[in-house]
Amino acid sequence: MKGTTDAFLEQRHLELEAKVRAFGDQRLRPIAHDESQPARTTRDVVSWLAGVGVLSAAVPAPHGAMDLRSLVVVREALAYFSSMADTAFAMQGLGSHAVSLAGTDVQKNRWLPDVVAGSVIAAFAVTEPEAGSDLDGIRTRAERAPCGASTV
DSSP, X not given: OTTOOOTTOOHHHHHHHHHHHHHIIIIIHHHHSOTTSOOOOHHHHHHHHHHHTOGGGGXXXXXXXXXXXXXXXXXXXXXXXXXXXXXXXXXXXXXXHHHHHHOOHHHHHHHHHHHHHTSSOOOOOOOBTTTBTOGGGOOOOOOOOXXXXXXX
């Protein structure tokens, strides 16, 4: 998208793109293909993403500032430099999505600011013998039952 003028992108999106590309040039490009550089951990990359302020695009308001165009701009710019950085960014959003969507206010206030600050790594894991990680193939279901009742 570099230098793009697009009816779908507002000035703020273009500024966000420029900020992420500058970050990529400064932090990600030097280590992308340089075997003399020590391997970076996901925690390092998430900390860097928080430092540049882009993790707010992974979490909806009021804890973040996600809109779809910002999300796409950040992911495209990060992926240009580093699949690890793009994946780390995406996982902060995917891993915190359940809390954003269905968490209590206490849970949202406890976890989402930390996701945006990069002080926690958000993740999710699912697997079943028949489905592996195919979410459409998951058969386990949760049902509400009175306290103490068994649904086995």
